[in-house]
Amino acid sequence: MADEQITYEGLLKDNDFLDSAYHSLRGMGENISEDPKDILDTFLTKRRYFDVNLGATVVQGNQIKDLPQDYKKLYSYALNKTKAIPNFGEGSAPKFDAAVDYGLAAISDPTNLLSILAGVFTGGTGGAMIQAGKEAFKQGIMATLKSQIGKQALKQYGKGFAAEGSIAGAGGATQQKYSQEVDMSLGTRKEGDYDYGKIALQGAVEGIGSPLAGTTINLAGKGLKKGIQKSVELANKSKAVRSLSDNQAIQGVTNFLNLKNNFQPLSSMDEVSVRLMEKSSGEVRPIQEAVEKLSLKMDDRIKANFNNQEGTELINAAMEGQKEALAKVKKIDPEMETIIKDWAGFVEQAQQTAMKASYLSNKVRGIYKPKKNTPYVRDIYERFEGVDRPDFDTFKNTKGNENTIQELFEAISKDKKVLGVESKLFTKDGKARFKTDKERLKITEDYARKLYLPTRERFARGGTLVKKKNIPDVIKKIYGLNFNPAVRALETVKGVVDSSSRIRLGSSLADSLLGRKLAVKADNIAEAGELYAKQTGLPAKKMVPLVTRMDPKSSVPDNDLSPFIFKERLIDPELERVFVTKDQASMLKELSEGFDGRLPKELQYNKGLTEDMWDTFAGIQGYLKKGKTVYNPNAHARNALGAIQYTIGSGNWRGLFDGISLVFNPKRRKEISEAVGKLGLKGSQVDINQIMTRIGDLDKVKNKKASNIITNLFTLGVPRLETKGIFGTKLEQKIARGVSKGAQKIYVATDDLGKIATFLRERKRAEKIWNARSADEKELLKQKFSTDFNEPMTGKSFNAKDFENKLLDEAAVQKTMNLLPVYSRIPKILEKMRKVPVLGSFTAFPAENLRNKYQLFKIAGEEIQEGIRTNNNALIKSGANRLYSQAVIASAPSVAAYTYNQIEGTSNVEAALRKTTPPWSRNHALAIRKGDNKKDKDKYYYTDLSYNNPDQFAIDFIMPFMVAAANGEDLKENLGKTITGIAAKQAGAFLDPSMSLEAAKNMYGAVESMIKGDDDATAKFLTSYYKIAEPGLLQMAREAGTDLDIISDDIQRMMNPLYFGEERKRFSDTGDVTDFLARLGPNINYNTYDPETGRAAVLAPWSFASKEREFNPKKNLAFATRTLLGNSNRDFADGKNAISKMLIDSKLDIDYKKIGKEYDEMLSEEFAAIKQIADVYSSYKQFMKPQELNRLLLNDKDVRGSLGKQGIRFLMSNQYSISQGERLSRDNKLFRKIRDKNPNVNINQLSKFFRQLESRYESKSLSEDVPEEIEFEE
16 A cells, blocks of 8 residues: 655644654754644745755754754654655645745855845745756756766765865855765764765856866856756756746735836836837937037037138028038038038938838928928027027127117017017007116116026927927027027937937837737727727726827816827827826836936925026036046946946856957947947946936026036036136137047947947847747747837838848847846936935946846746747757856856965955954955065055945845855744845945035035134035045046155145054055055956966956055054944943942932943943954954964053953953953942942942842853843842
């Protein structure tokens, strides 16, 4: 008779199992109830962590080994029972509980950075799915390794792993070895009978930093195809992968993270709609860029050959299509004729692009339709272009403008509302309000001055497509009609692009949404709701028109929920019949509005001065950020290193070679650049776009003069310097603008090159995947692409190959946009709140980093799943490559630092360094080198390699999970608390005060201190302000000047104050150029090679833009003791004083409870401080000889601090001792004072009471925890 099947439900009723599990869990220290479900679930959870998480394996393993023999038998019995439960299907444990346990265990495994990142950025889904899928994939790789290495070699490698795995970072090997030792302790495996082959295989597959790492990577590369094929076979047979991937509850975890549209990155909304928006703007980007360059050339030619009123009029006439004028231009300057013709061609391209919109009204088509020999050209006005104009009096007295005031009066006389409002010159019935001619001229001139004043408000709300009323010539003159042909050329193209972009986007979205059944066509809202319900089979929803019109009389839209609102009927009425759901409309509204900078209603402000202040704050923030990025050489290096690492981490490292090849092939580079630009990929650098958006807010300021003064004051004059230089000469202006634009262009180009490199490799990857698809799969994808992006699959112009290329281009761009930082996809709230100065300074990149990590694991998981389902090896390989590449690039700084420190022999210094280094880098990858000359032979130098790791913000999320899991905690129980703690730490990037606010606070403090006459405080505030506003290049120059000793000592002390034990570094100390550069940022000190072992570490890719810092063991130890004891000593003195006051007042009853609590808190705080010093002392013993360290502590007063020699001796023996001077039980001075003031106190009783409290701490081991707070009886 077959054994009865053991099931989850059956074990809930199995008393033998429940007793065994309960007592074994209690024996392991688990506080468990007697509820059967609690017992079984807790046992399963702990075992899942044991199986998956190295930290839990070690902690639980020790607990199991320490169990009495009888308890081990109980544990073994319970374990065998649970192992017999089916993994999935009937009789299994709840699948969601298993998924969450495995997922959380995997993401918190300190050796499994890949799963950590996956879990964090997919709400637990990625970690769980990867952990389940990893087992099938791992078996395939193991089979390959077995066949290529051989059993004997595996056995030898296994012994190496078993001995050295934990040291070398081979987490998988260590876990397997420890697991086998636990089995030996339980008696289920013979003592000493290690399965070295299994240890080696698990270490090879999972231990990136293991002794077999090189071999593993090599063999995995060679045998990857066989491994993948084996994985596919095993995975197809595995119900685990299919069941887990289909689990709706897990998918719900990710869906739960989707909050309001403002807080989501755009890509988490509707990918197709987002791409239509990006393509809409990207399609015209090459035209815009070309015209920008052309307008600069035109401006140069105008200044050279047409620099007068007559020349301006001639160029304007030529641009308007007058052949005679163009012929004259050619005669004067043939190059200018070519420029005008090229410009006309670009205008026509912009018009043709605008005509592609399927729902254009006939009116708009008439405007956009190119006319032969008559280029479309806009009238532009100097007043509305945000340029600096001469003052009005200069304008009024210029030749030809002398009669401007009289001409304006005559224009007003003819049309009383020519100014748009009723003038003060005439009443409603046309009677004059003025009494004298002088008064008439005064009122008219006031109007003229207002009309002349520059403003960035739009000339007319309808944009370029709305026909303007006839404007009198005098007002045109005051406005500055076509004052600059170069600006006119640029604004003409910009006008076509801006005015048509929303129409094109609305048209594209309408076609796509209708095709995807996400919209309906109807005549009214009620009908739309019925049609939508019928089309989807869902209950009727609130429907909103995709497009609505503004009521011209009330300036209120017919439906303010509509994503697109037009003032005039610029679109085909058929588009107004398209309806979407209210939720869909909300998302689309975000797409159509862009980063408009409008605050939520709760934070909106009144017009006028307050609005100017907010816009000025945003502009200041933009310029301050620009100084720290665009004008910072180290930031340029970090930007380049980040782009490279992002490309590698996405699995596209070969694309770097493609990108580099473009540098040497200008023609190909131009072709690729235009192609990716049209796809919406270029110009999406997050820092630059954030900067320019904020600087753009200054254009909205009404009081520009005041705003300019404030902005320049708060930014050290950067706005003026980058446009006019110091003195404002023409040569200075040209150089300043060239440097500014050049620096910005390089910063953007670096990012663009990384995106292009990634796109090129993704394009090749997409083609391989496409070629491996079946005919049916291809047809389905073609149909979907055609529907999503309005690409026809029939017609005379249809070309199958072109269609396929477009499909593959789009697939590659979508992957690139999701894997790399893109400005248009950051959460809208970050930009809408940009004027709020309490928000962080650099918010876009951290937000994008999180999105990119989420998308990487999501894409990789989907590729592997789809590849397994369709037997497409190219997809599986792509997903696996991404996961492996991400794991390598994320862990590379740590591996590099570890290798470097091993070779240099500085690993033993690491623990001590981490105890005393700044908290923000304490858990980072630190490369350490020893001083190499006589003067610094006792010092060490270190560099934070994580500083250049673009994923560091994401990695910093995981430490609390790792610690909790290693301590054997069930992460589910405190998940909310843990996540809250992480969020609080990481929220600083978004919620710390902005640089503009910090600058303002310091400026205010300086002024306040100046008024009080406090020179020291004033200098302190001004120094802090200067450091905030100081551009990176200026900071580097200042630090170099300090190093070269060419800056005065007073300035050095003020700008770079020395703290305890520090010494100022001078280039003259060593004359070493590399050391000098390392202190500035271009750090190439960290490359090493060991000729004996052949090991090498090249750290330049991570150290180059990270400054080197000093670690002086003696001085850092002294600083640590002083710092840790400082607060404790002050609090001890304050507490003693408080106790004294309580005892000497004879009018008060002696409250021993209050006195005891105060003294116990004093002792507790001092014990905690000494315990921390003991921790530092212990770390120092790893690299200093005990005699040397003890001698230093005993003989050096600076190091010893207030501990005293007795305290030091107790510290050396790891014990706490209360110093004689602080022991209240023997404080005779205190007792004499009490006797004199309050004879009611029994001194002997008081001394005994103090001794009882002191006995809780005296000679207590510093390895123990701080004693718990004592409970005093009344």
